[in-house]
Amino acid sequence: MKDSEMRFATFARAGRLGWGALTEDGIVPVPGRGRSRGTLKGAIAGGLLTEAAEYAAGRPAEFALSDVTLLPPIPDPAKIFCIGVNYAAHREETGRKEVGHPTVFTRFADSQVGHGQAMVVPRSCERFDYEGELAVVIGRGGRHIGAKDAMAHVAGYSCYNDGSARDWQRHTSQFTPGKNHPGSGAFGPALVTPDEIGDYRELPIETRLNGDVVQRGSLDQLLFSIEEVIEYISGFTPLQPGDVIVTGTPSGVGERRDPPLYMKAGDVVEVQAGAVGTLVNPVVQAD
Incomplete structure (x- = not known):
């Protein structure tokens, strides 16, 4: 995945929330760490989207879209x-x-x-x-x-x-x-x-x-x-x-x-x- 191909989604699976790269095959989850606080909003605030794209590059989708519920990309915007x-x-x-x-x-x-x-x-x-x-x-x-x-x-x-x-x-x-x-x-x-x-x-x-x-x-x-x-x-x-x-x-x-x-x-x-x-x-x- 190149920087120019960043698509990120927030999802729920088995009662837990996560976020990751959205691909044609499904979701490549990005693990929460450091400044991301485990959310897409946290990753945005921490300036980590490029790092997340590099992490997801070449990795196969871990979850099919049929296995997750897609939520609003930012479920909890302040405004x-x-x-x-x-x-x-x-x-x-x-x-x-x-x-x-x-x-x-x-x-x-x-x-x-x-x-x-x-x-x-x-x-x-x-x-x-x-x-x-x-x-x-x-x-x-x-x-x-x-x-x-x-x-x-x-x-x-x-x-x-x-x-x-x-x-x-x-x-x-x-x-x-x-x-x-x-x-x-x-x-x-x-x-x-x-x-x-x-x-x-x-x-x-x-x-x-x-x-x-x-x-x-x-x-x-x-x-x-x-x-x-x-x-x-x-x-x-x-x-x-x-x-x-x-x-x-x-x-x-x-x-x-x-x-x-x-x-x-x-x-x-x-x-x-x-x-x-x-x-x-x-x-x-x-x-």
């Missing part, structure tokens, strides 16, 4: 920031006005599931919507990070589905209740380092519901770039290794279709962001 209305076409379909700063709301870590795990339609929710997005994982923390320096603070990318309970989201002008039901968001399958991706602006992004394309866009369409978003967020709070920024969704959300299209139990939803990979989740109804 998850979501950027709302960050594509022009999505802004137009929502009828929102142009703004001078990114629209930022937060998610809680326990609202997320990993690749292959079920997204959960909340109780008392009849409008559970999909939002395919690119997630950015912070590698080097900081405060007041300038846009020109921002990409040096990025550890990698992943796919995200910012599942939204629209009926809860529309209770007031605040998004939080509609974005934080347990199991409503999905994150994964792996952390992919910037070396593998190159210029993130060239990434396409697509959401499919039961195989049908419902969203399609490109990261060069962001109203506020990743660099600008990092600059803005770090202007009001320190960023830490492992923090997650979810960059926004293109047009085509179910709420704005005629007729509306929502996720329901039995559906399968996919978010694909070019070389970053494809996040796949079945949908179930909350008990």
